[in-house]
Amino acid sequence: xxxxxxxxxxxxxxxxxxxxxxxxxxxxxxxxxxxxxxxxxxxxxxxxxxxxxxxxxxxxxxxxxxxxxxxxxxxxxxxxxxxxxxxxxxxxxxxxxxxxxxxxxxxxxxxxxxxxxxxxxxxxxxxxxxxxxxxxxxxxxxxxxxxxxxxxxxxxxxxxxxxxxxxxxxxxxxxxxxxxxxxxxxxxxxxxxxxxxxxxxxxxxxxxxxxxxxxxxxxxxxxxxxxxxxxxxxxxxxxxxxxxxxxxxxxxxxxxxxxxxxxxxxxxxxxxxxxxxxxxxxxxxxxxxxxxxxxxxxxxxxxxxxxxxxxxxxxxxxxxxxxxxxxxxxxxxxxxxxxxxxxxxxxxxxxxxxxxxxxxxxx
Numbered sequence: 062x063x064x065x066x067x068x069x070x071x072x073x074x075x076x077x078x079x080x081x082x083x084x085x086x087x088x089x090x091x092x093x094x095x096x097x098x099x100x101x102x103x104x105x106x107x108x109x110x111x112x113x114x115x116x117x118x119x120x121x122x123x124x125x126x127x128x129x130x131x132x133x134x135x136x137x138x139x140x141x142x143x144x145x146x147x148x149x150x151x152x153x154x155x156x157x158x159x160x161x162x163x164x165x166x167x168x169x170x171x172x173x174x175x176x177x178x179x180x181x182x183x184x185x186x187x188x189x190x191x192x193x194x195x196x197x198x199x200x201x202x203x204x205x206x207x208x209x210x211x212x213x214x215x216x217x218x219x220x221x222x223x224x225x226x227x228x229x230x231x232x233x234x235x236x237x238x239x240x241x242x243x244x245x246x247x248x249x250x251x252x253x254x255x256x257x258x259x260x261x262x263x264x265x266x267x268x269x270x271x272x273x274x275x276x277x278x279x280x281x282x283x284x285x286x287x288x289x290x291x292x293x294x295x296x297x298x299x300x301x302x303x304x305x306x307x308x309x310x311x312x313x314x315x316x317x318x319x320x321x322x323x324x325x326x327x328x329x330x331x332x333x334x335x336x337x338x339x340x341x342x343x344x345x346x347x348x349x350x351x352x353x354x355x356x357x358x359x360x361x362x363x364x365x366x367x368x369x370x371x372x373x374x375x376x377x378x379x380x381x382x383x384x385x386x387x388x389x390x391x392x393x394x395x396x397x398x399x400x401x402x403x404x405x406x407x408x409x410x411x412x413x414x415x416x417x418x419x420x421x422x423x424x
Contacts, residue, residue, distance in 0.1 A: 063153045070149025074193075077142040084135070085200045090267035090327055099138045100271065103131045108393070112405050117395055120405075121280035124393060128274040132208075136201045140194065144170050147190040154186070170194040204269075211265035212275050218258045219277060219287045225251065227412020228281040229397035232293025233352035234412045240361035241414070248298060249306055252313035255291045259316035262288070263323045270327055274392065281410060283394040289385045292317040293399060296377035300370035301353065301363050318381035325384055328391070332384050338376030343386065344399055346371055352399075359414060 080095040107127045114120040144166055152162035169190035219230075226235045239245050262284065266272045277283055295310040295317075325332050346367075353367040365373075386401030394400065396407045 066149050067153030070146045070153060073142055073146030073149065077139055077146060081139055081197055081200065085204045088268060090323070092327070095138065095142070096135055096270070099135050100131045100274075103127060103134050104274070108404075111393060114405075117407060117410065118280045120393060121276060121395070125276050128271050128276075131271055131274070132201075132205075136198070139197055140170065143190070143193050143197070147186060147193075150186050166190055208269055208272065211261075211269065211272060215258075215262055215265070215272075215284050216277055216282075218254065219282055219284050222287050222290070223282070226287070226290045226294075227414070228279070229283065229395045229410050229412060230287045230290035231398050231412050232290045232297060233356050234414065235290060235294040236297060236356040236361045237359035237414055240356065241359045243360075245361065248294070249309040251291070252295055252309040255288070256309070256313045256316040259288065259313070259320040263316075263320040266320075266324050267327045273324060273328070273388075276392075281395050283389075283392075283397075285385065285388050285392060285394050286397045286400055288317055288320070289381075289389075289400055290397070292381055292385075293378070296374050297353070297356070297370075299377060300374035301361075301365050303373075304364055314377060314380070318384070321381055321384040321388065324388070330384070330387060330391075336379045338379060339372075340379045342375050342378050342382050343401065344378065344382065348399070349374060355414075 076095070080093040083091040083093040084096050104127055107124055107130075111120045111123040114123060144163070147166035147170060148159070148162040151157055151165050152159060155162075157165060165187065169187040171194055172191055222230055222235075225238055226232075227238070235248075235251070236245075239248055239251075292314055295314045298305060299307060299310050299314075322332060322334070349371060350367040353363070353370070357363055382401075388394070389400045390403060393404060396403055396409050398409055398411055
């Protein structure tokens, strides 16, 4: 019985160490079942309440704490697992009963020092447990600045997009606003910046999975919806204006859907890695045609009609639409146009194009 208890304790301690290393130390995409289960357990009650909210703003307020609470719950879960594992190890090498073993392990793990033993084996385990607690807490403290730095870099570009795409962001609105102020040629710079942004988000959100659940500072913003808007704008430009520079738009599109696929791999969401350009998409042609008319009404030049551009736009969007919709559903992102359904029926929020007003001249 003591052998089984010792083996189980060793497995618990080793498994918890593995989870800590995978989550906080290893700088590459790794999976921790322990962390995933903790995050799921934290998320479910918040989502239950959010599903009963009537407005996107109220839902956002409920879901904002999820990521932070998950981080705290993860730390508590690790410490409790270590506590149980070391208690089983101590009970296995001594005649301590379960309560005394828990007292001994807790005294060492949390460096409280209220319980101690003169048994050599227990002293070794006590020393290891005493080192484990501060190391785990220290790693978590060091993890937070890295996490929030990545969040800040992500949100800076999302906030900059507000003036270019409205709130919530929408791809056709980007084309309309750039055309309205005569900066259509500057779209290449936007696509270049978002290619780099997508690469950074892919790296950070696969290394630190919880970042995907960190919501934007404002309820009508979302990193996912912002990325979808830029990809839609790039796909529309490629479809409507084949004569314009294509390199930046194509690279931004590629970086965008690679980013979504990398994150999908961490979240264990299946996807088609090589969809046919002739495959159907869920966005109706009528909405695409209305969006093309909206961009054209604001001065965006067209080389193709909406009907001529539709097969080309569909061929681009098939690469990312399904994953974007599934992530928007999973994260309950702001209900923006062209972003798919949500968990509860909500009215789609459409950005308002500003009126290009100028001061009246002297009479």
